[in-house]
Amino acid sequence: MNVSRKSPDQNGGGQDARATPRWSMPGLGLVKGLVVTARNMIQSYYRKDRMTTVQYPEERAPISPNFRNFPFLCYDGDNPATGLRCTACSICEKECPPQCIYIVLDRDENGKSLKRPKLFDIDISVCMNCGICAEVCPFDSIYMDGQYEMSTTDRFGGLLLGLDRLAKSADYHMKLRPLEASEVAARRKAEEEKKLAAQAAKEAKAKADKEAKAAAAQAAGTGKGETA
Amino acid sequence: MTPLALLLTVSSLLFVCGLLAVLTRRNAILVLVGIELMLNAANINFIAFWRYGPADPDMTGPMFVLFSIAIAAAEAAVGLAIVLLNFRHTRSTDLNRLNSLHG
Amino acid sequence: MILPLLILSPLILLAALGAVWNARPVHAALMLALALALTAGLYLCIGADFIGLVQFMVYVGAVAVLIVFSLLITRPGDEAEELARRPGSLVTGLACVLPVAAVLMYAVSHTTDLPYGTAASPPLPLQKLGESLFTDYAPAVLAVGVLLTAVMVGAALFARDPDKKPTTPPES
Amino acid sequence: MSLLAMSSAEPSLWSPEWLPRLPQRLVEMLLRNCHAPDWLVSLAGYAVAAGTVVAVFLSAFALLSLIERKTLARIQNRLGPNRAGWFGILQPVADGIKMLTKEDIVPAKAEWFLHLMAPILIVVPSMLALGVIPYGREWVPVSLDLGLLFFFAVGTLTEVAVFMAGWASGSKFPMLGAMRAISQMVSYELPLILSALGVIMVTGSLSLPDIVNKQGDFHLGFIPAWNVFTPWGLTATLIFFIASIAEANRCPFDLPEGESEIVAGHMTEYSGFKYALFFMGEYLGLFAISGLFITLFLGGWQAPLPGLTIVPSWLWFFAKLAVVIFTHLWIRGTFPRVRMDQLMRFAWLCLIPMALLTIPAAGIWVFTGGGLKGWLIIMPLLLVPWLILTTVFNRRLASQTRNYTFADS
Numbered sequence: 001m002n003v004s005r006k007s008p009d010q011n012g013g014g015q016d017a018r019a020t021p022r023w024s025m026p027g028l029g030l031v032k033g034l035v036v037t038a039r040n041m042i043q044s045y046y047r048k049d050r051m052t053t054v055q056y057p058e059e060r061a062p063i064s065p066n067f068r069n070f071p072f073l074c075y076d077g078d079n080p081a082t083g084l085r086c087t088a089c090s091i092c093e094k095e096c097p098p099q100c101i102y103i104v105l106d107r108d109e110n111g112k113s114l115k116r117p118k119l120f121d122i123d124i125s126v127c128m129n130c131g132i133c134a135e136v137c138p139f140d141s142i143y144m145d146g147q148y149e150m151s152t153t154d155r156f157g158g159l160l161l162g163l164d165r166l167a168k169s170a171d172y173h174m175k176l177r178p179l180e181a182s183e184v185a186a187r188r189k190a191e192e193e194k195k196l197a198a199q200a201a202k203e204a205k206a207k208a209d210k211e212a213k214a215a216a217a218q219a220a221g222t223g224k225g226e227t228a
Numbered sequence: 229m230t231p232l233a234l235l236l237t238v239s240s241l242l243f244v245c246g247l248l249a250v251l252t253r254r255n256a257i258l259v260l261v262g263i264e265l266m267l268n269a270a271n272i273n274f275i276a277f278w279r280y281g282p283a284d285p286d287m288t289g290p291m292f293v294l295f296s297i298a299i300a301a302a303e304a305a306v307g308l309a310i311v312l313l314n315f316r317h318t319r320s321t322d323l324n325r326l327n328s329l330h331g
Numbered sequence: 332m333i334l335p336l337l338i339l340s341p342l343i344l345l346a347a348l349g350a351v352w353n354a355r356p357v358h359a360a361l362m363l364a365l366a367l368a369l370t371a372g373l374y375l376c377i378g379a380d381f382i383g384l385v386q387f388m389v390y391v392g393a394v395a396v397l398i399v400f401s402l403l404i405t406r407p408g409d410e411a412e413e414l415a416r417r418p419g420s421l422v423t424g425l426a427c428v429l430p431v432a433a434v435l436m437y438a439v440s441h442t443t444d445l446p447y448g449t450a451a452s453p454p455l456p457l458q459k460l461g462e463s464l465f466t467d468y469a470p471a472v473l474a475v476g477v478l479l480t481a482v483m484v485g486a487a488l489f490a491r492d493p494d495k496k497p498t499t500p501p502e503s
Numbered sequence: 504m505s506l507l508a509m510s511s512a513e514p515s516l517w518s519p520e521w522l523p524r525l526p527q528r529l530v531e532m533l534l535r536n537c538h539a540p541d542w543l544v545s546l547a548g549y550a551v552a553a554g555t556v557v558a559v560f561l562s563a564f565a566l567l568s569l570i571e572r573k574t575l576a577r578i579q580n581r582l583g584p585n586r587a588g589w590f591g592i593l594q595p596v597a598d599g600i601k602m603l604t605k606e607d608i609v610p611a612k613a614e615w616f617l618h619l620m621a622p623i624l625i626v627v628p629s630m631l632a633l634g635v636i637p638y639g640r641e642w643v644p645v646s647l648d649l650g651l652l653f654f655f656a657v658g659t660l661t662e663v664a665v666f667m668a669g670w671a672s673g674s675k676f677p678m679l680g681a682m683r684a685i686s687q688m689v690s691y692e693l694p695l696i697l698s699a700l701g702v703i704m705v706t707g708s709l710s711l712p713d714i715v716n717k718q719g720d721f722h723l724g725f726i727p728a729w730n731v732f733t734p735w736g737l738t739a740t741l742i743f744f745i746a747s748i749a750e751a752n753r754c755p756f757d758l759p760e761g762e763s764e765i766v767a768g769h770m771t772e773y774s775g776f777k778y779a780l781f782f783m784g785e786y787l788g789l790f791a792i793s794g795l796f797i798t799l800f801l802g803g804w805q806a807p808l809p810g811l812t813i814v815p816s817w818l819w820f821f822a823k824l825a826v827v828i829f830t831h832l833w834i835r836g837t838f839p840r841v842r843m844d845q846l847m848r849f850a851w852l853c854l855i856p857m858a859l860l861t862i863p864a865a866g867i868w869v870f871t872g873g874g875l876k877g878w879l880i881i882m883p884l885l886l887v888p889w890l891i892l893t894t895v896f897n898r899r900l901a902s903q904t905r906n907y908t909f910a911d912s
Contacts, residue, residue: 392659
């Protein structure tokens with residue numbers, strides 16, 4: 001009894017049950033059990049911490065940051081058409097075990113790749129939420145979503161997600177899983193800076209080269225002229 | 229037709245039914261069914277004669293039926309216990325296969 | 332007063348015939364339960380309320396259930412093909428039964444000559460029944476008590492597994 | 504019919520005591536004014552009386568199906584049904600609509616006739632049994648001289664019905680459930696009837712209204728003379744209550760329909776309205792056996808204190824019924840299901856000997872004239888065997904204690 005009073009949980013009395021005395025009043029254990037359930041019942045009316053029920057459609061339990069469901073595509077900025085990180089490299093399409101991803105590369109009129117998907121479909125009736133697509137993506141584009149209310153009345157179209165429903169902004173990702181998203185953002189920023197720096201260096205180098213070449217050409221010209 | 233004659237006819241036909249079951253059934257439990265029917269027929273006779281026969285202030289008829297019912301229950305219990313015991317040995321309740329004692 | 336009897340009697344006989352003729356043992360046992368229950372109704376109709384209810388309780392509630400239960404334990408097959416294969420037993424059975432039926436019907440037809448056709452005794456007085464049960468019939472009650480105790484112990488001993496070994500698998 | 508005895512008292516039409524019989528009397532008055540023949544008047548009266556009982560207990564059944572779920576939920580710190588209507592008050596309606604509109608499936612191997620008859624035969628005995636219970640001083644639907652015997656006799660019909668359900672379904676789980684149910688009912692019927700015998704001995708009557716009238720006095724001015732307040736009656740009350748839980752197939756004796764073991768026992772192959780009938784029969788049976796329990800031991804419709812007799816007697820009956828039913832729910836929410844061998848051993852080794860002992864104890868109580876002397880003689884007579892039996896029972900169970908290696912860690 002002492003134990004159960006200390007912790008008003010359902011398993012109160014579990015400890016002293018093990019240390020059963022040699023002889024106890026027959027029927028006493030039954031009464032003890034009845035007391036436990038009666039306390040449960042009465043306290044459930046005034047102790048809010050006993051009731052763990054979340055009344056789902058009105059209120060929702062917060063989902064864990066580790067909760068992973070179907071994939072989504074991340075885009076930077078405000079416009080999903082231009083900011084999409086996906087380059088339609090088709091790695092995820094090839095790695096997907098149930099092959100639920102379908103990608104068509106977007107090309108311009110000359111047939112040159114635009115490095116963005118024209119079509120990006122995920123059939124979530126086939127997807128098994130393994131997360132391999134998110135792992136293999138080298139462009140930080142595809143991530144696992146936290147959305148779980150996916151039910152639809154349309155068995156085929158409703159479960160085939162196209163770009164319009166897959167594309168979600170980087171802010172959404174940040175809100176969904178701040179830890180992972182900020183890490184990714186930092187890395188991307190660093191890469192971006194590196195790229196910029198590299199480009200700057202390259203430009204500088206190119207410029208220097210050009211200048212050097214020009215200087216050399218000039219020098220050669222003058223030398224030639226001199227010799228001629 | 230008086231009620232007495234009706235009841236006696238019913239009871240004798242019931243008895244005949246029970247007898248037929250005892251004679252033709254091969255399953256020991258269904259033979260017991262026949263015996264119950266015959267006991268029941270006898271009980272109907274007792275009640276019929278108590279009610280429609282000569283005045284019976286001592287209620288011998290119902291009294292006899294009470295004892296008969298008690299004994300019928302006992303008989304069914306013992307009979308079925310024997311059948312079950314036998315079933316455990318021979319895996320059968322067929323009376324034609326209970327012939328290991330005939331010489 | 333004869334109308335309920337006229338309705339119940341053929342029903343009892345039909346149920347009894349069902350118990351005798353039905354090829355499926357469980358159906359036969361259920362028909363027996365029906366016949367016994369209808370007989371209880373017959374007793375209720377002719378003023379033996381107590382006997383009727385006791386009949387219902389003991390026969391339907393105990394005996395019929397016991398029979399059904401042992402049928403479940405032994406799981407007998409249907410007897411239909413056996414009955415069809417060996418009509419000899421049926422002929423013999425009928426040959427034995429018909430003379431009995433004839434004798435009984437003869438006796439019954441002479442019983443109707445008795446002068447009393449209507450109810451002679453009042454409906455069963457319960458108080459008096461109980462009193463005479465425990466005064467005049469006390470030795471009989473004691474004997475039945477001893478019998479029932481012996482039966483209970485005996486049946487329990489019979490039905491008990493002598494050794495706790497698993498039963499032998501049935502030979503197919 | 505010799506079975507039926509009309510009640511002859513004719514107090515004022517509008518007294519609260521007569522309220523439940525108002526419909527019956529109104530119909531009778533109406534028919535008399537139309538110069539209907541006497542048999543028609545009494546027949547219509549009985550029909551209306553039966554209709555009243557059926558209406559009351561069917562609505563009580565609907566209410567109980569909700570209250571049971573709410574109570575069990577609260578015991579487990581849940582909320583229970585709260586969507587249909589205010590606090591889930593329309594849940595029984597929703598359940599009913601669901602049940603009625605479901606497809607009625609009869610398995611291919613089932614015997615359709617017995618399969619159909621079984622649910623009907625489950626409901627009928629419970630309804631019949633409800634008809635003989637005295638609900639109030641003036642409210643006895645059918646007053647039988649042999650009421651108690653009638654109650655037990657129709658109660659046995661349930662066994663046959665359960666067997667029919669199990670066997671006619673033509674499948675394994677129903678069969679197993681039916682076998683469990685029959686062995687359990689047969690075993691627990693004995694202590695049930697034996698513990699009621701003491702009441703019959705003390706009252707000297709099988710009529711339920713007589714039994715209630717006999718419990719109308721008050722000892723020392725405030726202790727009601729209910730049978731539960733006697734030493735033999737206390738024992739018989741406990742035994743009867745335990746056996747009635749088993750007879751109603753409720754937890755912890757719900758092996759016949761143990762969901763986690765054999766799906767739903769004999770009801771496995773039933774659906775739709777037939778399943779609803781089983782459900783109804785079970786709850787009506789619970790009402791009936793609790794009503795009998797109240798009638799035999801808790802003083803029926805008698806008020807618990809002398810000053811409270813102004814409250815209509817049938818209200819007292821239903822208050823007691825509510826308490827008893829709540830105890831059933833409480834027990835269901837508390838105890839785990841027992842094992843089959845424990846169940847049987849408990850009935851045959853513990854309950855039946857004790858129930859047999861209550862009969863001589865009741866005899867001694869009558870001959871000593873009750874009072875303190877009766878208590879002093881009877882208490883040791885019952886207490887000592889009880890302690891011995893329960894200790895032996897506990898020992899035998901304790902020797903079979905099983906250690907669960909992983910669950911206990």
